[in-house]
Amino acid sequence: MNVNVRFAPSPTGTLHVGGIRTALFNYFFSESNKGTFILRNEDTDQARKVEGSLEVTEQSLKWLGVSWDTLVTQSERLEHYKKYAMHLVSDGKAKEEEGAIRFFVPKTDKTSWTDAIGNKEIIFENKDIEDFIILKKDGFPTYHLANVVDDHLMEITHVIRGEDWIPSTPKHILLYQAFEWNVPIFAHVPNVLGIDGKKLSKRRGAKSVLDFKGEGYLAEALLNYLMLLGWSPKDDREILSKEEIIKDFSLEKINSAPAIFDSKKLDWLNGEYIRSLGDKELGNRLLEFDSNISNIPNFEKYLPLAKTRMKTLADFRLLVEDKNVQLLDKQRDLNINLEKNYLNLKQWTAPFILPATFSARDESGATTQDIYTVLTGKPSGLPFSEKLEIEGREKTLERLRKQK
Structure with a gap:
């Protein structure tokens, strides 16, 4: 079976990491099956369109090392949607209504599918689904029509998207059936929650990929972490290369429970990548x-x-x-004793600096934290003897004299 998938963001603002994770699931599913990955710009809601959103999404994916085979923009394909909407009208499955076109939902049956996430059957009663608009007065399709038409024309085999789209899926299946088209496999991935158990969202301050880039996270570490939000390899390793993910990824291994975004875990993982x-x-x-x-x-x-x-x-x-701080009395005494000891050192190397520093500390009745405060302006930091060796004696003495 040839695998074709798509990531289809709406350009209504910057995507947070939950949305990007969905893109990654699509990308790695395509890569692991030697399939096609399409980036689709779903810009049919022109009123909510934010200029530059698509470009930010592209930058984010490229920074993470994700490429796509084709980029498609829906607003450039309006003739397709109108043609298929009119086809439903001519078949009596939809009707024109004040310039728009509304689809008729058959009320006497049920609509169901087996979702690839958790292999669970999801059933909706058709009587609970209202007839819905598929083409608006302005000639733009609604999400439902554009989504189904494009997925069919692009031969999408697997629709991998967030579980928020589950209520829309019966409408999409009904459209597939009305057109007499094959229905793709649906895989609705669980939401990403914050550490407080609430769904990540832009309104609640969820960060974008480029936010993490600006804060000093490595692309490969962030990609690795996002892939572990709801998916894990068979041996439960936590540090994985792209090649290892491609080899191991499958929809069956995606957990049906929500994932928790833990910034401390990301910090740990990023630190491991830095040290590598x-x-x-x-x-x-x-x-x-x-x-x-x-x-x-x-x-x-x-x-x-x-x-x-x-x-x-x-x-x-x-x-x-280093920082400049106001010294306490005992820290001023330490400052004086450090200068004296450092001036008398025969060699400016860490093995000589360390005992000279501790001698000044003991003579002043100070603490090791005081040493860091006097030497760096901070209560802790890099091993001070090695740091001072790198900085040199003159720079160290200059700092001590400025703080008197």
């Missing part, structure tokens, strides 16, 4: 993320230290750069 990078590659990623990082003296030397503590690329600057 070589120092040179991490440096390149950091410069792509923030070109001004090159202004940090010897920034490359910090990479082995910093990546052990990084969760995102944004953490590098937070770990490496």
Whole structure:
């Protein structure tokens, strides 16, 4: 069986990660079956169209490493929808009504299908489904008609979409039957919920893919995490390459229960990906993320230290750069003793810096947290002896003198 799938967003705003996950499920199902993946711009609701939405979706998918075979825009295909709507009118299955066309729902039967997610049968009573508009007065189709016509013409074999579309599915099946077309396999994937158990949505502040990019997440880590929201490989591994996902992905392995988006889990996974990078590659990623990082003296030397503590690329600057703070009395004493000890060091290397620092701490009655505060302006951070070795004696002494 040839597999053809589509991801069909409406350009009504920026897609959050729940919508992108649906795109990923379609993409990987296509890849695992050597099928076709179509990106369809469902822009028939012109009143709600937001300029630039499609471009953001394309950028998001490309950043994640997702490609598509064809891009189709529904507003460029209006003649198809009108032709098929009039076909239903001529067959007596729909009628023109004040410039629009309404489809007649046969009320004496049931409409059902076996959903590929959970292999469950879903049944609707036709008497509970109202006759519905398929072509509007302005000549644009409604979602129902455009969806069915395009899925048929594009030979879509599997409709993989969010479970919010389940109430619309009987209308789509009735249209397929009215046209005497084959009905595709439906797979309604569960929603993605926040940690509070409520559905992720743009209105509730759900982030987009490009938001995560701007916060320093790696594309491969975010893709990996999104794929684990409702799906898992047979051996329950958590770190997976694209090739491994393609090899293992199937609709049968998608859980029918809602998935929980846990930002802490994403942070952990992103940190694991960062630590898997070589120092040179991490440096390149950091410069792509923030070109001004090159202004940090010897920034490359910090990479082995910093990546052990990084969760995102944004953490590098937070770990490496110092802050200016107002010192307490005991911290001022520590400052003085650190300067004295550092001036007398024979070698400016971590094995010599560490005991000299602890000696100044003990002499001042200070704590290790005070050491970090005096040396970096922060209560914790990178191992200070290694950090100071990279910064050099002169820069360290200059900072201590400025804080007196």
